[in-house]
Amino acid sequence: MIDTILDAIAALPIGQYIAEDPVAFPWTETAHVICLVIVFGSILLIDLRLMGLASRDYSVNALTRTILPVTWVAFLGAAITGALLFSSNPHGYWGNFYFKAKMCLLLAAGVNMLVFHFVTQRRAPMDQPGVLPGGARLAGFISAVIWIAVIACGRWIGFTMSPF
Amino acid sequence: MLDAWIKPKIDWLNAQPFQQTIRYTEWVVPTMQTIHIIAVAFVMTAALIVALRGIELVGTEWSVARWYQRFHASTIAALWVLLGTGTILTLAEPERELLNWVFRTKMVMVVITLVLAHLLGRRLRTLQPGQKAPGGVRLFAVIILLCWIGIACCGRWIAYAG
Numbered sequence: 001m002i003d004t005i006l007d008a009i010a011a012l013p014i015g016q017y018i019a020e021d022p023v024a025f026p027w028t029e030t031a032h033v034i035c036l037v038i039v040f041g042s043i044l045l046i047d048l049r050l051m052g053l054a055s056r057d058y059s060v061n062a063l064t065r066t067i068l069p070v071t072w073v074a075f076l077g078a079a080i081t082g083a084l085l086f087s088s089n090p091h092g093y094w095g096n097f098y099f100k101a102k103m104c105l106l107l108a109a110g111v112n113m114l115v116f117h118f119v120t121q122r123r124a125p126m127d128q129p130g131v132l133p134g135g136a137r138l139a140g141f142i143s144a145v146i147w148i149a150v151i152a153c154g155r156w157i158g159f160t161m162s163p164f
Numbered sequence: 165m166l167d168a169w170i171k172p173k174i175d176w177l178n179a180q181p182f183q184q185t186i187r188y189t190e191w192v193v194p195t196m197q198t199i200h201i202i203a204v205a206f207v208m209t210a211a212l213i214v215a216l217r218g219i220e221l222v223g224t225e226w227s228v229a230r231w232y233q234r235f236h237a238s239t240i241a242a243l244w245v246l247l248g249t250g251t252i253l254t255l256a257e258p259e260r261e262l263l264n265w266v267f268r269t270k271m272v273m274v275v276i277t278l279v280l281a282h283l284l285g286r287r288l289r290t291l292q293p294g295q296k297a298p299g300g301v302r303l304f305a306v307i308i309l310l311c312w313i314g315i316a317c318c319g320r321w322i323a324y325a326g
Binding site: 026029030033034037038040041042044045054055058062066067069070148151152155156158159 | 193194195197198201202204205206208209210212213216222223224225226234238313316317320321323324
């Protein structure tokens, strides 16, 4: 089943183009790194606020309102460029431990965000400056750790497989 | 000519035991690159938010000057981390970096961008709290963001060009 899907992705013209063109892969990877850096940096801004380590005079609701649109645009860019990189060598990426770990960590980051949004954020007052309850601080800490691990796995992919 | 001057220094570096340790310890380069990227995230996000605040797209609860102040200490700390990790990465593979025109371009751009960022900071410190930043200052913030993006592009292309 999975092999059929990977074969279909490998047969896509866009993937073959990225694998064969001398500048397509480097430019796609550059765009992916820049998008991921902005995703991580903007999320970290909110995580540090949740943990009470920075921007304590800015309410979490105001901060998320102002930062999350940036995060989502960058995440969309990272997802598109990441999919393009994957299409250049789907079997290679799928067989790579760090790629799978990165995908699991992204899933964990998503679950952490949903729990924060639907549970923690509704229980704690997020529209005032100041230090937040333990649940919110823990959510910020878990998010920061997960995203640092995402960056690390992304870098280790480059050292454990050839791009195509 | 520059290459001829640098090559003996690279040969000397490559003969040093500490260089061999950095180069051939498997986890050193990927770990340093990971920390380098995390520090880049601090610097680039700060530049992005200040620039976007300058053109009034985000963070209007705070002035440009206040956002700049918010990021100042973390950016300075991140720049020191970038210097440290960048030095270790250069020591690990000196020929890959020092003989590479993309690396040299990156270094020149870093110096120019730091000077521009310093000038922006000086200008922002002269503004009254809550005072709207003039158009030139906002344009300056956008130019600095573009410079950091260019530096990040060079950083990735060191691996491919040279």
